Amino acid sequence: MNESEALLRSAYQIASRNGEDTNWEAFKNSLEKELLESKGVKYPCEDEQLVLRATCTARIYKISPSE
Numbered sequence: 001m002n003e004s005e006a007l008l009r010s011a012y013q014i015a016s017r018n019g020e021d022t023n024w025e026a027f028k029n030s031l032e033k034e035l036l037e038s039k040g041v042k043y044p045c046e047d048e049q050l051v052l053r054a055t056c057t058a059r060i061y062k063i064s065p066s067e
Contacts, residue, residue: 003034031055 007030014022032055033043039054 003030004038007031007034 010027010030014027032051035054036043036045036051039050041050041054045051045054
């Protein structure tokens with residue numbers, strides 16, 4: 001299993017637990033590392049603009065009010 005797949009599985013489990021009992025800092029760092037490396041940027045990266053380019057997305061997930 002590659003790192004990307006492991007992170008997706010972790011994200012799914014976190015969502016299933018509604019974020020409870022999660023080491024958010026470690027998860028964020030793992031995500032940042034994988035996203036930076038996928039763009040060819042070495043982790044850790046001190047250049048805030050490179051980090052933003054590698055980690056931001058136009059997708060926004062919102063909770064819809066139940067009907």
